[in-house]
Amino acid sequence: MTTGDGAVLRVLIVDDHPMFRMGLSAALADMDGIELVGEAERADEVEPLVEATSPDVVLLDVRLPDGSGLEINRRLAEHQPQVKVILLTMSEDHDTVLTALRDGARGYLVKGTGPDRVEHALRAVAAGDVVLNQDLARSVSELADARSRATRNRPFPGLTDRELDVLELIAQGLDNQTIARRLILSPKTVRNHVSNIFAKVHATDRSQAIVLARQAGLGGETA
Numbered sequence: 001m002t003t004g005d006g007a008v009l010r011v012l013i014v015d016d017h018p019m020f021r022m023g024l025s026a027a028l029a030d031m032d033g034i035e036l037v038g039e040a041e042r043a044d045e046v047e048p049l050v051e052a053t054s055p056d057v058v059l060l061d062v063r064l065p066d067g068s069g070l071e072i073n074r075r076l077a078e079h080q081p082q083v084k085v086i087l088l089t090m091s092e093d094h095d096t097v098l099t100a101l102r103d104g105a106r107g108y109l110v111k112g113t114g115p116d117r118v119e120h121a122l123r124a125v126a127a128g129d130v131v132l133n134q135d136l137a138r139s140v141s142e143l144a145d146a147r148s149r150a151t152r153n154r155p156f157p158g159l160t161d162r163e164l165d166v167l168e169l170i171a172q173g174l175d176n177q178t179i180a181r182r183l184i185l186s187p188k189t190v191r192n193h194v195s196n197i198f199a200k201v202h203a204t205d206r207s208q209a210i211v212l213a214r215q216a217g218l219g220g221e222t223a
Contacts, residue, residue, distance in 0.1 A: 009034045009126050012055035014072070015088060016041040016065050020111065024059065027115040034122060043067030050080055056126050059109075062089040062096060068184045070099060077104025084125045096184065097132070102161070107131030155216035158200045166193045167201070171210055171219025 011028060013036065015021050021039055028036045037053040040046050043064045050058065058076065062069040073085050086107035087100050097108050106125040109118065121131040156164060162183075169179045180190045194206075203209035213219055 009057065009122060010037045010053070010055045011035065011122060012038045012040070012046075012049060012053060012058045014040045014046055014058060014064070014069070015061040017061075024118070027118060030115070031119050031122075034119070041065075043069075043072055046072050047075065047079070050076065050083060055083060057084045057086060057106075057122055059086050059088055059122075062087050062100075062184060067186055068189075070096070070103065070184050071186065071189060073100055073105050074103045086121055086125055086131065101130070155213075155218065156201055159197065163193050163197050163200070166190060167197050167209065167213050168218045170194070170197070170206065171213035173210070173219075 011034060013021055013024055013028075015024070018041075021041070025036055025039070028034055037055050038049050040049050041064070043066045046058070046060075060069045060072060064072075069087055073087065076083050076085055081104070084106045085100075085104065086109055087096075087105050088109055088111055089096065090111055100108060107121050107130060109121055109131070113121075124131050154164065156167065159167065165183060166179055169182060174182065176187055176190045176194065179185070180187045183190070185193075198204070198209055201209060201212050203212055210219070
C-alpha cells in the first residue's frame, strides 16, 4: 500500500532515545509503502535533515535535549509547510496538543502506541487528516472553544497567543526558566517573548509588566 498515487510515504523520526528510535524504525520497516528516510536526536539536526531527505511526515518528539518539539513544529510549519508533523509524547497533555495543532501539527501519538496505530496515523496524516484519539479530540475541542470565547474580550490584543501565555505566567510571578519549562520552550525563546511583551504593553521592566497584567485580569488576581 502506498500514499494513494503510487508514491512511497517518506518518514523522518526525531527522538533522542536510541532504543525508541530502533523499535519505531523496525516497525516502519514492516509497513508496506512506507520508507524511513532519516533519524535525528537533536533539535538542531531537524531542519537540515528535512531539507536533505524531503520527508512527507515527521514523527517528532515533544522534548529534545537541546530544544522543544513545539518550536520545531512551528518552524517547519512556517518554512516547510508541505511536511506534516505528528508529535510524540509520553502523556496526553491537552494544552500541548492544542498548542501543537494551532501551530500546524497534524497529529499526536503517545509513546508506546502499537504499530497498527502508528501506521494508521501516518497514512491518515499523509492523506490530509488530523489524528487524535476520541477523548483527546473532545478535550481539544473544548479547550479551543474556551480559548475562542476568552479571546473575544482578551486583554492586550496586540500580543500573540504565545506572548499572552508568557505574560499570564509572568503575572503569576514565575521566572523565565520556570516559564520555559511550563511552556516547553527554550530559555532564549522565552527571553525574546518577554522583550516583545514589554515593548507591546509599554512596560519598562518586569515589575511594571506584572502590575499591568494583573490590572488586566491576568495572573489569577487583579490589582
